[in-house]
Amino acid sequence: MSDFALKVRRYDPESGEPAYWEDMSIELEPERSVLDAILKYKADTDNSLAIRCSCQAAICGSCGVRINGQSRLACNTQLGEASEELRAHDGTIVVEPMGNMPVLKDLIVDMDAVHWKKVQRVVPWLLPEGDPPEREYIVPAESMIDITQSMACIQCGACVSACLSMEADPEFIGPAALAKAYRFVGDPRDSQTEERLRDLAEDPHGIYDCTHCFACIEVCPKDVAPMSQIMRLRRRAIGDYGIKDSNNGYGHEKAFVDLVEKYGTLHEAQLLPKSFGQGSLIRSQIDPDSLKQLAGSFPTVIAGLKSGKVNPIKAIWHKKLADQKQVKRIYNEVESRGERIELNLYIVGEDPSDNEGEGAQEPAGGDRAGADAEAGKSEEGAIQ
Numbered sequence: 001m002s003d004f005a006l007k008v009r010r011y012d013p014e015s016g017e018p019a020y021w022e023d024m025s026i027e028l029e030p031e032r033s034v035l036d037a038i039l040k041y042k043a044d045t046d047n048s049l050a051i052r053c054s055c056q057a058a059i060c061g062s063c064g065v066r067i068n069g070q071s072r073l074a075c076n077t078q079l080g081e082a083s084e085e086l087r088a089h090d091g092t093i094v095v096e097p098m099g100n101m102p103v104l105k106d107l108i109v110d111m112d113a114v115h116w117k118k119v120q121r122v123v124p125w126l127l128p129e130g131d132p133p134e135r136e137y138i139v140p141a142e143s144m145i146d147i148t149q150s151m152a153c154i155q156c157g158a159c160v161s162a163c164l165s166m167e168a169d170p171e172f173i174g175p176a177a178l179a180k181a182y183r184f185v186g187d188p189r190d191s192q193t194e195e196r197l198r199d200l201a202e203d204p205h206g207i208y209d210c211t212h213c214f215a216c217i218e219v220c221p222k223d224v225a226p227m228s229q230i231m232r233l234r235r236r237a238i239g240d241y242g243i244k245d246s247n248n249g250y251g252h253e254k255a256f257v258d259l260v261e262k263y264g265t266l267h268e269a270q271l272l273p274k275s276f277g278q279g280s281l282i283r284s285q286i287d288p289d290s291l292k293q294l295a296g297s298f299p300t301v302i303a304g305l306k307s308g309k310v311n312p313i314k315a316i317w318h319k320k321l322a323d324q325k326q327v328k329r330i331y332n333e334v335e336s337r338g339e340r341i342e343l344n345l346y347i348v349g350e351d352p353s354d355n356e357g358e359g360a361q362e363p364a365g366g367d368r369a370g371a372d373a374e375a376g377k378s379e380e381g382a383i384q
């Protein structure tokens with residue numbers, strides 16, 4: 001047994017008092033969880049301390065809180081580890097309610113007001129067409145594997161709590177709901193794939209509102225890698241359906257890819273106008289909508305010039321990479337593939353052409369999932 005110091009954020013709206021910190025000292029084994037410590041304090045000292053929990057086994061998703069500033073499951077965080085990590089202040093474990101959601105009481109946030117509302121926004125059920133089959137729907141195994149990762153979500157809200165875009169734009173549909181959207185976009189029984197993608201691409205708070213900060217991947221306790229699911233939604237929208245959205249998601253991606261192909265590195269000065277022109281520099285200067293968007297970005301450009309962040313000479317004369325052939329080789333290789341291969345990234349294994357691989361199933365680490373997906377890496381033959 002050891003003594004653990006906890007600092008817990010408390011708030012009771014009925015008291016009329018502002019939120020405050022309460023210091024606690026709990027004696028428990030280091031292997032026990034932060035949730036165990038809070039429940040012990042409730043049982044022994046103050047039963048009014050509020051926290052949501054049920055399974056105590058990282059399954060139900062109820063006990064999401066922020067521990068030492070990071071969104072996690074209280075039942076899945078050991079006291080010993082939490083007190084020793086760098087984020088802890090002098091060994092004190094700091095426990096707060098999750099972010100980006102209103103606090104109802106102490107460590108309980110209003111999941112209905114934010115998380116569940118956003119999940120409902122993506123129509124989280126199948127929309128099949130025609131009469132249902134007499135017996136069950138038969139779905140190719142590969143298709144179900146493709147969506148297994150998004151199906152692993154336990155709706156804990158940790159990613160919503162950590163999302164930086166949602167902090168800046170509370171209307172952003174957000175990581176958990178968009179991961180749920182991929183679950184249905186990737187399901188071959190659904191008949192509204194294009195409509196769903198168009199809807200999420202056209203929404204100003206939709207798939208192009210994510211800023212790739214990786215926070216959701218870092219905190220997710222189930223390796224759902226929500227950001228990777230959002231990137232897959234974008235690839236489906238652009239690559240499979242050519243959806244040219246009014247948020248310039250299509251234009252931005254096209255401009256980015258074309259510029260790197262031409263220069264080897266990103267020509268920042270051309271990125272903005274080309275993005276507004278759906279990938280075309282000429283269109284950005286003649287299309288009234290593109291011109292309007294371009295004019296709207298001038299204050300940012302001027303601020304960049306004033307602060308020295310933008311160097312006008314470097315911005316205009318962008319040098320090509322010395323060995324442009326290598327860049328071209330990568331583009332040729334990717335473009336020569338007949339189709340983009342999207343497989344669930346829980347499943348990794350041996351590339352048949354690589355004799356060194358062992359061929360194994362292992363859970364995907366978020367970063368690996370993102371990296372493989374971004375690289376469009378082929379995992380053909382990877383399913384064991």
Ligand code: SF4
Binds near residue numbers: 213226227
């Ligand atoms: S990667 Fe995107 S969705 Fe995930 S936390 Fe960052 S901004 Fe939010």
Ligand code: SF4
Binds near residue numbers: 160175179222224
């Ligand atoms: S994606 Fe992960 S972090 Fe987000 S709600 Fe689902 S399980 Fe929790």
Ligand code: FES
Binds near residue numbers: 055057060063064074
């Ligand atoms: S209590 Fe169920 S996930 Fe923590």
